[in-house]
Amino acid sequence: MKTEVVVARDGLWNLDRLGILDNVRKESKHLLITDKNIEKLYLRPALESIERSGRLVRTIVVPAEESSKSFEVYTGLVKTALDYGIDKYSVVFSLGGGLVNNLAGFLASTLYRGIGLIHLPTSLLAQVDASIDFKQALNYSHGKNLVGSYYPASKVLVDPVALRTLNLRLIRCGLAEAIKHAFCQDSQFLDFIMAHHNHLSDLDFLTEIVLRTVQLKIETMNPDLHADREETLKQYGHVIGHAVEHLSGGRIYHGEAIAIGMCVSAEVGRILGVTDEETVDAHYRVLGSLGLPTTVPFEFSLGDIWEKVRYDKHFVHNCAYMGLLRTIAVPGSGSEGRCGYWVGQEVLFEAIERNRDRA
Numbered sequence: 001m002k003t004e005v006v007v008a009r010d011g012l013w014n015l016d017r018l019g020i021l022d023n024v025r026k027e028s029k030h031l032l033i034t035d036k037n038i039e040k041l042y043l044r045p046a047l048e049s050i051e052r053s054g055r056l057v058r059t060i061v062v063p064a065e066e067s068s069k070s071f072e073v074y075t076g077l078v079k080t081a082l083d084y085g086i087d088k089y090s091v092v093f094s095l096g097g098g099l100v101n102n103l104a105g106f107l108a109s110t111l112y113r114g115i116g117l118i119h120l121p122t123s124l125l126a127q128v129d130a131s132i133d134f135k136q137a138l139n140y141s142h143g144k145n146l147v148g149s150y151y152p153a154s155k156v157l158v159d160p161v162a163l164r165t166l167n168l169r170l171i172r173c174g175l176a177e178a179i180k181h182a183f184c185q186d187s188q189f190l191d192f193i194m195a196h197h198n199h200l201s202d203l204d205f206l207t208e209i210v211l212r213t214v215q216l217k218i219e220t221m222n223p224d225l226h227a228d229r230e231e232t233l234k235q236y237g238h239v240i241g242h243a244v245e246h247l248s249g250g251r252i253y254h255g256e257a258i259a260i261g262m263c264v265s266a267e268v269g270r271i272l273g274v275t276d277e278e279t280v281d282a283h284y285r286v287l288g289s290l291g292l293p294t295t296v297p298f299e300f301s302l303g304d305i306w307e308k309v310r311y312d313k314h315f316v317h318n319c320a321y322m323g324l325l326r327t328i329a330v331p332g333s334g335s336e337g338r339c340g341y342w343v344g345q346e347v348l349f350e351a352i353e354r355n356r357d358r359a
């Protein structure tokens, strides 16, 4: 399994010239899925540059909200795709943020048991994380991403120019995932981010963030989809992050929730004697200075959080499975030769309380 990632400024205007379409058959019909916001911003250049190459593409626009990652929307897409006449060699292009990437990716993985998939990510979070990852998913009432597949895109075109229209809150959300990789893999990258924390709208800074994070992310993309080390790195902060994101009903964005989740992971690490004090403090300092939230809101009870954690995909035998850090860029190694740690309710609740003490 391998995804080719191309990072190119103005790439969305030049899809016919970057080798992105090389294996996309002219004889088949193709789909492009986007959301209502991106339709206004980037659909035209992307579509025109695909059509310039002589390929036929049908566009489907979904609401720009997390609830579009649902069975209802998915089955509607399946019907449209089959009515339109796609075949085994058709390709699904996903133009948008992580929501569109995940939805279109799941669709591509299931139509005819798997057709082509090309991501054209437009949010920072999608450019550095969701589009590179093999995980495609829908949400369910019980929690986030509960129904999905492992299905890599054949190609990903990342155009940093699209970030010019992304608001600062969503830039910060993407940075949270970049910081996750820096915390787990690269202390110099963390220094770089901190040194530029006042340049969040600077395209050169953002391009560098994209290039370096994509590289770090690719290092975690093991062809063995269940590789323990890589999965615990990628999921750093996600146990509590997903719970908080889901409980908030979308008010707390994914990157913000992961920022909170990483701080709780650091507290878990301190309680278990894995993470040193300075590293725990660095979580709050780094994420806080970039304007990201760091503490679990008091409105969510410990019981409600636990209910959501129970549906985390790594939750087994009444314990969450969490990656922890010894120090920056040095992951801990759990018991039984595994990289993660089994964390029970008592430790998790104590970690959340310690985290809330910082509010």
Ligand SMILES: NC(=O)c1ccc[n+]([C@@H]2O[C@H](COP(=O)([O-])OP(=O)(O)OC[C@H]3O[C@@H](n4cnc5c(N)ncnc54)[C@H](O)[C@@H]3O)[C@@H](O)[C@H]2O)c1
Pocket (backbone or CB within 6 Å): 035, 036, 037, 038, 041, 064, 065, 066, 069, 096, 097, 098, 099, 100, 102, 122, 123, 124, 125, 126, 129, 130, 131, 133, 134, 135, 136, 144, 145, 162, 163, 164, 165, 166, 167, 170, 173, 253, 254, 255
């Ligand atoms: N599969 C994975 O590995 C993975 C990893 C991280 C996140 N995700 C998923 O991704 C989703 C979050 O991604 P997201 O933060 O991109 O959310 P999103 O796709 O909902 O996008 C957020 C908002 O930004 C808008 N937007 C996107 N690009 C824009 C641009 N260039 N200019 C202006 N507006 C733009 C969208 O229209 C939307 O309103 C969640 O569903 C999360 O679960 C998946």
